[in-house]
Amino acid sequence: MRADAQRSYDRILAVAGDVFVEQGTNASMNEIAKRAGVGAGTLYRHFPDREHLLDVLLKDWVAQIQAAVDQTLAAGLPPRELLITWFEAVVRHISVHRGGAARLTAALGNTASMVDKWQGLATANQSVLRHLEARGAIRGGADTIQICRLVGGVAAVADAGGLLRDDTRDLLALIADGLLVAPAAALRCP
Template identity: 50%
Template sequence: MRADAQRNRDRIVEVAREVFREQGYEASLDLIAKRAEVGAGTLYRHFPTRDDLIDAIMQVWVDRVTESTDKVLAYEGSDRDLLLRWFETYVELISLHKGGPAKITTAMGNPESPIRSKCQVLSGAAGRVMDALGERGALRPGVDAVQVCRLVGGVASVADSSGLDDDAVRPLLEVVADGMLARS
C-alpha cells in the first residue's frame, strides 16, 4: 500500500474509533469520511462494509485482549483471585464505550451478530482462563466460557447503566466467582 493510502486508512480508523465512541457503532460513515478529511469513495475503497471498518478498529483491541489475558494467566495467586482478576479485566475490556457492555453481552453467542468476531475474541479469552482453572480442578463442572461472558457482562451492564464504581462492582463479581469455583 502506498504511504498516502496507508495514512488515509490509518486516519479513517482513528476517526471511526472516536466517532463510534461518541455515537455508537451505527454512526454515519459519511460523517467519519468527512471528519477524516477523505472522500466517501476513499473510505469505502479501504472498508467496503461497516463491519470491515469495525474489524479494523477492533484489531488493536484484540491485541489488548490477548495481552490482558496473558497477564491474568501469569498471575500466581489463588484460583479465586485469578478468576476475579479475569472478571475485572473482562469488565474493563467491554466497558470502553458507554453502552458497550450491554451490546456485547446481548450479542454473545449469537452467530448472526454484526459484532460476532469481537464476541468470539472475548469468549476465546474467557475460554483460556476457564481451561486453565479447569485443569487445576478449580471450577465446578459445566462452566462454559460463553455463559461466563454473559454473566459477567450482565454485571458490567448494570455497572455501566447505573454508574457503579469498581468498589460497588467487586462484591458482585465475588458472588459470581464463588458460585463458579469447585467446593474443596
C-alpha cells in the same frame, strides 16, 4: 504507510469505534469520515467497505482481549483472585464506550453479530476457565457464553448506574465464588 496516512487511519479507527457503539454496525461510512475529519475517498482507500472496517476494529479488540488473558494467566494468582482479575479486565474491555457493555453482552451467541463472528471474548474466557479446570479449581460444566453474559451484565449495570470499582469488584467476586470449587473445609458442617 506515510505518517499522515497512518494518522488518518488511526483517527478513522478511533472514530469508527465510537460511531459503531453509538449507532450500531449499520452506521454511515460518511458519518465516520466526517467525524474523523477525512474525505470519503480517504476512508474508502483505507477501508473498502464497512465489513472491512468492522473486521479491523474487531481484530484489534480481540488482540487486546487476548493480551489481557495472557497477562492475567502470567500473574500466577490464586484461583479466586485470577478470576476476579480476569473479570475486571473483561469489564474494562467491553466498557470502553458508554453503552458498549450492554451491546456487546447482548450480541454474545448471536451468530448474525460481528462480535459473535470473532468470538474473541468467549475464546479468551474459555482460556481462563481451562486454566482453572486444569488446576481443579473450578466446577465442571461452566458455560463460557453464560459466564461472559454474567460478567457483561455486571459491566452493563456498572455503566448505566455509575457503580464504583469496589462495587463492581464485589459483584464479580460473587460470580467467581459461584464458579470455584469450595475448599473441603468450607463444606464440613459444624
